[in-house]
Amino acid sequence: MDQIRLTGIRAAGKHGVLDFEHERAQTFVVDATLSLDLAPAGRSDALDDTVDYGAIAKGIVAIIEGEHADLIERLAARIADMILQYPAVQRAEVTVHKPNAPIVVPFDDVSVTVERFRETGRAESADTHHAIIAMGGNQGDVLSTLRDAVRCIDGLDSTQVTGISPLYRTDAWGMPTGTPDFRNAVVSVNTKLTAPELLAGLQRIEASHGRVRTDHWTSRTLDLDIIDFDGIVSDDPDLTLPHPRAWQRAFVLGPWLALDPDAELVGAHAGSVAQLLFESSDREHINELAEDWMVADDAAASPVTGSCHEEPASLQTGSGQHRIESLARSRRAVISMDSPSTDAERRFRKAIVSIDGIPGNQVEGISPLYHVSQLDGKPDNMAAVMQISTRMGAAELITVLGSIETSVGGSLDLDLVDMEGVVSDEPNCQVPWPTARNHAAVLAPWLDMDPDARLGGDPVSFLLAMAPDTSQVGLLTDNWIIGDTL
Ligand SMILES: Nc1ncnc2c1ncn2[C@@H]1O[C@H](COP(=O)(O)OP(=O)(O)OP(=O)(O)O)[C@@H](O)[C@H]1O
Ligand SMILES: Nc1nc2c(c(=O)[nH]1)N=C(CO)CN2
Numbered sequence: 458m459d460q461i462r463l464t465g466i467r468a469a470g471k472h473g474v475l476d477f478e479h480e481r482a483q484t485f486v487v488d489a490t491l492s493l494d495l496a497p498a499g500r501s502d503a504l505d506d507t508v509d510y511g512a513i514a515k516g517i518v519a520i521i522e523g524e525h526a527d528l529i530e531r532l533a534a535r536i537a538d539m540i541l542q543y544p545a546v547q548r549a550e551v552t553v554h555k556p557n558a559p560i561v562v563p564f565d566d567v568s569v570t571v572e573r574f575r576e577t578g579r580a581e582s583a584d585t586h587h588a589i590i591a592m593g594g595n596q597g598d599v600l601s602t603l604r605d606a607v608r609c610i611d612g613l614d615s616t617q618v619t620g621i622s623p624l625y626r627t628d629a630w631g632m633p634t635g636t637p638d639f640r641n642a643v644v645s646v647n648t649k650l651t652a653p654e655l656l657a658g659l660q661r662i663e664a665s666h667g668r669v670r671t672d673h674w675t676s677r678t679l680d681l682d683i684i685d686f687d688g689i690v691s692d693d694p695d696l697t698l699p700h701p702r703a704w705q706r707a708f709v710l711g712p713w714l715a716l717d718p719d720a721e722l723v724g725a726h727a728g729s730v731a732q733l734l735f736e737s738s739d740r741e742h743i744n745e746l747a748e749d750w751m752v753a754d755d756a757a758a759s760p761v762t763g764s765c766h767e768e769p770a771s772l773q774t775g776s777g778q779h780r781i782e783s784l785a786r787s788r789r790a791v792i793s794m795d796s797p798s799t800d801a802e803r804r805f806r807k808a809i810v811s812i813d814g815i816p817g818n819q820v821e822g823i824s825p826l827y828h829v830s831q832l833d834g835k836p837d838n839m840a841a842v843m844q845i846s847t848r849m850g851a852a853e854l855i856t857v858l859g860s861i862e863t864s865v866g867g868s869l870d871l872d873l874v875d876m877e878g879v880v881s882d883e884p885n886c887q888v889p890w891p892t893a894r895n896h897a898a899v900l901a902p903w904l905d906m907d908p909d910a911r912l913g914g915d916p917v918s919f920l921l922a923m924a925p926d927t928s929q930v931g932l933l934t935d936n937w938i939i940g941d942t943l
Pocket of ligand 2 (some may be wrong): 592593594627628629630631633639641674680708
């Protein structure tokens with residue numbers, strides 16, 4: 458991450474354990490490193506897009522000159538907390554030196570360093586609920602209505618869409634012959650709303666998309682049903698859980714299964730969604746249209762047959778833990794590798810071999826090896842990226858990368874940069890990896906490996922062109938894999 462560094466800020470303060478230190482001011486010297494994204498300011502040249510280091514320096518002096526602290530640890534923590542009050546700052550590293558400390562032997566300096574991070578993770582707590590919502594419609598521009606509905610659901614208070622099923626074309630079920638086909642999909646959400654609050658939100662979304670409620674099933678622009686909410690069973694007619702007809706509807710079960718191959722329905726018709734789908738009478742009357750219907754412009758315009766379209770990730774969590782996803786079909790994933798070790802190449806090779814050795818994984822591409830200069834006195838890095846096809850889910854792959862880092866030995870960082878069809882901002886599973894967007898150390902090797910690469914819809918070439926650290930990154934060798942065993 459980009460950094461702003463202030464060094465040698467000095468002021469006199471009355472800090473220390475000894476009595477005289479409460480009375481007599483002495484010099485304290487502070488170094489502070491602020492980690493934040495400087496790309497916006499790099500583009501706009503506007504102070505508002507960064508942090509005013511002058512203001513930080515004054516804040517540090519005010520703390521040194523302010524309230525007494527016995528320990529320089531406390532002083533450093535106060536300064537770090539002050540720095541993190543600036544919303545753009547993600548991390549603060551603060552060193553407080555006390556060069557005139559009352560130490561009875563000759564010495565040059567004594568200092569403490571603290572490192573503090575902004576709490577970014579929306580830590581999942583007991584009040585986070587998991588819900589499955591079925592979506593359908595057969596009137597108007599259904600594709601854009603469904604796309605908009607997903608965005609609106611994600612926009613509900615404290616609600617995040619965590620998984621989106623493929624889009625299906627389905628025969629109108631239980632409706633007169635001649636009723637236009639439906640488009641159906643299922644989304645999973647994490648929400649802090651209660652089930653009735655979520656239903657009220659969904660009904661507002663239906664209404665804002667022209668849904669007119671009638672007594673009987675009729676064609677509709679948009680229908681949003683809660684299929685499951687935390688596995689609760691309730692026969693309240695205003696909100697029956699699970700949805701009372703979900704168990705027999707292939708237009709719900711099919712997309713749900715594609716989203717989560719291990720999905721289970723609770724209640725009177727409890728069972729695996731796979732089995733219920735198999736038993737459903739309309740299972741032959743649903744057709745998957747497109748998996749990437751939320752992004753592709755012409756998604757679902759024509760049925761996708763026999764092409765490589767895959768289930769999107771299901772990033773649901775169960776019982777507060779990441780469920781290991783096991784998906785039937787492969788998807789592409791891009792993994793970055795970096796290491797400050799002089800032995801980096803060998804570590805990268807070991808990591809590649811380990812990843813490739815996992816059943817269902819296949820290495821498809823390896824970038825050239827890059828050198829990354831560090832400006833902050835830290836040792837320079839080596840970096841490369843690899844592309845694999847994998848049957849693992851994103852959360853599972855991230856966990857595996859962590860174990861490989863450990864088994865290969867320290868000083869190796871493996872990150873899941875991107876995974877086909879996966880978008881997640883779960884604290885432990887951020888895909889695409891947000892920092893990759895402005896890191897030439899990832900973007901440059903990736904572009905070399907795949908000139909058409911895209912990240913979050915943007916061409917990697919375009920992101921690299923805007924990356925603030927391109928001048929620090931240089932190609933070392935094209936054929937670093939050749940000549941050694943993989
Ligand atoms: N799990 C649920 N999800 C959505 N609505 C529910 C649920 N359980 C009960 N309801 C109630 O059902 C009523 C009718 O809902 P809606 O108009 O969406 O039905 P429908 O779509 O015509 O039929 P179906 O529910 O069979 O799909 C709503 O007012 C709502 O209070
Ligand atoms: N294929 C299909 N058929 C239906 C649907 C639907 O969403 N898709 N919804 C209904 C009542 O909500 C009744 N019938």
